[in-house]
Amino acid sequence: MNEISDNFINNILKIINNPIENEENLENNFIRIIRQNFGIDEIILNNIYKKENIDQEYSFIINSRQILIDNELSEYSVFPKAIEYKNRGYKSCAVIPVFIYTKPIMVIELFSYQKNKFDEKNINAINLASFVLSLSIVYKQMIKRVDKLGNYFNIAFNSEVLQMIVNSDNLIIKANKAVTNEFDIEKFNNNISNVLNKSFNELSNLSYAKIKINNNIYKINTNKLNNNLIYLTLYNNTNLEVLNKLIDTVQTSNDVFVMFLDNDFIIKEITQNFDKLSGKLILGKSFEDLMDGAQRTEFLQKISELKEDKSANVNGNLDLIINEKPLYLKFAIARYFNGYITILIDATAEKYIHNIKQDFDEFINNTSDLVLIIDELGYIKNSNMCVEPVLKYNQKELIGMDIKKIYENSEVLDRDIAFARNNGKIDNSYITLITKDDKKIAAIHFLRMLKFIDNSINYIILIKELETKRLIDEQEDLIRDQKNQIKRLFSTSELKSQFIYNISHELKTPLTNIKGFSKLLYTNEFGELNNEQKEYVKTILDETDRLMLIIQQVLDASKLDANKIKLDIKEIDLNSFYGTSTIKSLEEAVAAKNLQFNWKVDYDVPKIDADPNRLMQVFVNLIGNALKFTEKGSISVHIFKKNKRKIECNIIDTGIGISDEDKHKIFKKFYQATKKGLVKQDGAGTGLGLAITKDIINMHKGKISFESNEKKGTTFWFTLPIKQK
Numbered sequence: 046m047n048e049i050s051d052n053f054i055n056n057i058l059k060i061i062n063n064p065i066e067n068e069e070n071l072e073n074n075f076i077r078i079i080r081q082n083f084g085i086d087e088i089i090l091n092n093i094y095k096k097e098n099i100d101q102e103y104s105f106i107i108n109s110r111q112i113l114i115d116n117e118l119s120e121y122s123v124f125p126k127a128i129e130y131k132n133r134g135y136k137s138c139a140v141i142p143v144f145i146y147t148k149p150i151m152v153i154e155l156f157s158y159q160k161n162k163f164d165e166k167n168i169n170a171i172n173l174a175s176f177v178l179s180l181s182i183v184y185k186q187m188i189k190r191v192d193k194l195g196n197y198f199n200i201a202f203n204s205e206v207l208q209m210i211v212n213s214d215n216l217i218i219k220a221n222k223a224v225t226n227e228f229d230i231e232k233f234n235n236n237i238s239n240v241l242n243k244s245f246n247e248l249s250n251l252s253y254a255k256i257k258i259n260n261n262i263y264k265i266n267t268n269k270l271n272n273n274l275i276y277l278t279l280y281n282n283t284n285l286e287v288l289n290k291l292i293d294t295v296q297t298s299n300d301v302f303v304m305f306l307d308n309d310f311i312i313k314e315i316t317q318n319f320d321k322l323s324g325k326l327i328l329g330k331s332f333e334d335l336m337d338g339a340q341r342t343e344f345l346q347k348i349s350e351l352k353e354d355k356s357a358n359v360n361g362n363l364d365l366i367i368n369e370k371p372l373y374l375k376f377a378i379a380r381y382f383n384g385y386i387t388i389l390i391d392a393t394a395e396k397y398i399h400n401i402k403q404d405f406d407e408f409i410n411n412t413s414d415l416v417l418i419i420d421e422l423g424y425i426k427n428s429n430m431c432v433e434p435v436l437k438y439n440q441k442e443l444i445g446m447d448i449k450k451i452y453e454n455s456e457v458l459d460r461d462i463a464f465a466r467n468n469g470k471i472d473n474s475y476i477t478l479i480t481k482d483d484k485k486i487a488a489i490h491f492l493r494m495l496k497f498i499d500n501s502i503n504y505i506i507l508i509k510e511l512e513t514k515r516l517i518d519e520q521e522d523l524i525r526d527q528k529n530q531i532k533r534l535f536s537t538s539e540l541k542s543q544f545i546y547n548i549s550h551e552l553k554t555p556l557t558n559i560k561g562f563s564k565l566l567y568t569n570e571f572g573e574l575n576n577e578q579k580e581y582v583k584t585i586l587d588e589t590d591r592l593m594l595i596i597q598q599v600l601d602a603s604k605l606d607a608n609k610i611k612l613d614i615k616e617i618d619l620n621s622f623y624g625t626s627t628i629k630s631l632e633e634a635v636a637a638k639n640l641q642f643n644w645k646v647d648y649d650v651p652k653i654d655a656d657p658n659r660l661m662q663v664f665v666n667l668i669g670n671a672l673k674f675t676e677k678g679s680i681s682v683h684i685f686k687k688n689k690r691k692i693e694c695n696i697i698d699t700g701i702g703i704s705d706e707d708k709h710k711i712f713k714k715f716y717q718a719t720k721k722g723l724v725k726q727d728g729a730g731t732g733l734g735l736a737i738t739k740d741i742i743n744m745h746k747g748k749i750s751f752e753s754n755e756k757k758g759t760t761f762w763f764t765l766p767i768k769q770k
Contacts, residue, residue: 056074056078057078057174057177057178059358060074060075060078060178060181068092068182068185071178071181071182071185072090072092075090075174075178076088076090079155079171079174083167083171084501085155085156085157085162086135086156086157086158087130087135087154087155087156087157088153088154088155088156089153089154089156090151090153090154091103091151091152091153091154092150092151093107093149093150093151093152094148094149094150094151094182094183099149102125102126103142103152105123105124105125106124106140106142106152107142107149107152109142110142110144111142112139112140112141112142112168112172113138113139113140114138114139114163114165114168115127115137115138115139116136116137116160116161116162116163117136117137117160117161118130118131118135118136118137118138119131122138124138124140126154127140130156134158135156135157135158136157136158136159136160136162137156137157137159137160137161137162137163138154138155138156138157138163139154139155139163139168140152140153140154140155141153141155141168141171141172141175143172143175143176143178143179145176145179145180145183145260146260148260150179150182150183151175151179153171153175155168155171159500159501160500161500162500183260206223206278206279206280207221207223207224207227207263207277207278207279207280207281208220208221208223208224208276208277208278208279209221209224209237209276209277209279210270210274210275210276210277211237211245211248211274211275211277212245212273212274213245213272213273213274214245215236215237215238215244215245216235216236216237217230217235217236217237217240218235218274224279227279227281228240228258240258241256241258241265242256242258243256245275248265248267248275248277249267249269249275250267251265251266251267252266252267253265253266254266255282261281262281262282263279263280263281263282264279264280264282265277265278265279265280266278266279299318299391300390300391301388301389301390301391302315302316302318302319302388302389302390302391303315303316303386303387303388303389304316304319304332304386304387304388304389305381305384305385305386305387306332306378306384306385306386306387307383307384307385308383308384308385309331310331310332310333310348310385311329311330311331311332312327312328312329312330312331312332313328313384314328315327315328319389326367327367332378332387333345335363335365336361336363337364340361340362340363343361344359344361347359358377358378358379359377359378360375360376360377360378361375361376362374362375362376362392363375363376363389371393372391372393373391373392373393373395373396374389374390374391374392375389375390375392376388376389376390409427409429410429410430412429412431412507413431414431414507414508414509415428415429415431415432415435415436415488415507415508415509415510416428416429416431416432416505416506416507416508417432417443417448417505417506417508418495418503418504418505418506419448419503419504419506420501420502420503420504421501421502421503421504423447423448423449423458423462424445424446424447424448425443425444425445425446425447425448426444426503427444428440428443428444435478435480435486435510436451436478436480436481436486437480437481437482438451438480438481442481448506450479451478451479451480452476452477452478452479453476453477453478453479453485454476454477457474457475457476458476461474461490461492462492462504465492465493465494465504466494466502468494470493471490471491471492471493472491473489473491474489474490474491474492475487475488475489476488476489476490476508478508478510486510486511487510487511488508488509488510488511489508489509489511490506490507490508490509491506491507491508491509492504492505492506492507493505556589556592559585559589560586560589563582563585563586563589564586566582567579567582567583567586610659610744612655612656612659612744612745613656613657613658613659614654614655614656614769615654615655615656615657616652616653616654617652617653617654617655617657617660618652619646619650619652619653619684619692620646620650622660622661622664623644623646625661627661627664627665628644628661628664628668631664631665631668631669631672632644634672635668635672635680638672638675638676639677640672640675640677640678640679640680641678641679641680642679642680642681643679643680643681643682643683644681644682645681645682645683645684646684646685647683647684647685647686649685649686650684650685650686650692651686651692651767653692653765653766653767653768654766654767654768654769655745655765655769656741656745659741659744659745660741660745660765662737662738662741663738663741663742663763664682664696666734666735666737666738667696667738667761668680668682668696669734670734670735670761671696671697671698671700671759671761672698674698674700674701674702674759675698675699675700675701675758676700676701677699678698678699678700678758679697679698679699680696680697680698680699681695681696681697681698682694682695682696682697683695683697687764689767690766690767690768691747691764691765691766691767692764692765692767693762693763693764694762694763694764694765695760695761695762696760696761696762697758697759697760698758698759698760699757699758700758700759701755701756702753702754702755702756702757702758702759703751703753703755703759704755705755708753711735711751712735712736712739712749713732713736714732714733714736717732738763742763742765745765745766745769746765746766746769747763747764747765747766748763748764749761749762749763749764750762750763
């Protein structure tokens, strides 16, 4: 029963619950469901109940009352009709007689082109489904008969219970509509003996007895009105009896269970085979309580449909743990009497197999080798993505292709498949593959046979391209050369950094003297200067400061490249930065350009671990950069807490923005963005400010980036961790 699929159970329930136009449609749908679920080549359904005389070719099966399975058809088959199908090429067959109690209803013939197609579990599943189908057919016929007699309702007995008054002459003198619906009493001349096969005297002594009439089972009760009249009530218990038979059948299974729910979906009863598993732990619980959140939501959405439409059904899955044992069930619920009937199927093994298949598929898709899966005839059923770059075929082109098309020597492939078919293992077999563009690729393949539960056969082929090792060796040589080149470049970079460092230091000494003496001149230490002379000295001081800044930036960049800068980490309060002389001087420079300057630190920004001097350098570079590219509007600094571990700083300007061509180069050393759109062109810098800023942020384990729109402004933002680990 483990092989019964969701669709098989659901569709069988739909056939039982949904009204049908004719029996032919019912039977055709039933055959289709079996073919879809079990892959059977030929199915013949013979309706014995429609025939007065049973065909001789089926009499052997019906008389034996046994299921016949012949997985190797031959001229000696015990089923005479099977010889005819052997001559048509079939290799195996199964014949299932179906009875409702002792009456034969149908004979189902199943034929396959494969040997050993049929096993006992699948046949038992089809047999159970056939039995339920037969019950449905018989029940539907009864319903039709009831509908035809529905116009004869007798007002005297306004009830659906079968009610009659019978006299001592065995005549039915009064019957309600339910009786006329159930029995054609006029046909029997209103004679109770002809209707129930029992006389007045026999009926007089019956009290809640069971009688069988026309393949239906009735519960009958009599009340004696007087010596000449009795009042009969009958209840059609056929469905209940059939259900009991079904439950008895289920009780012997370890995989299928039946559960009864009341109108509120409370579990009232369950078959004993599930009791053994659950220890009656679920009786009295709500069925929905067995589900997890997602399943419960889906179930409750479908409940309204089930309550309104008696032919509807709800199905789904349950993951349970009962007595510390994980259990995966599939279920289907349908209306029944004053509640609901639920069929449960243990699909734990099926889920286990599904998980194995998923792992297998994941392995195939993730391996770097080529993987092909072919059917027994050699046609490709599936492949992984690695096949495409090697063979130049996409996956859609490969599906359905003859595997021999990509093998130069098909004899090697035929030999290896034949060996694998006999449970052999093919390892490291040398082959030559043909690509879509007719190139040849040397490779080895590994081949195994996969045999499935339905006896179908596939082959999995794993291919290792022999060029791969050569390519890997070439890549390793290339990487080795690149490493040597990096070492040489690093050595050159070290020399360059040391040279820049030494030159910068040498330049700082004379510049310091120039600045010192110029300042003495500017302050009239050597005598009064006229206005023109003072202006010249002021220019010398300004250019000296600018040159000192350039040298300092070159030094910092050189030290950062050489990893010679060490951070002096301290706990700092960002609120205190605003009061420093450095930020105040920047604010004065902003005001000198008639721009607004805003500095905001949110109330919840904590103290952070950082190098205060280097962090001040970041603010100077970013605010100074904003000042350089902004003619009107404002420059704002906003510092806030981003999350529990980080703070974020935004430097926002309303300047000319950054062009698209500059955006991807803006953090490169010595790169200077274009100043198109500025009214006043400032002197050129070094192009090192943003590069140094990014290095300092990275040393603090932070991140920096920007957003900019031309002519609308730019926002530079950077994050810093609150604590340095």
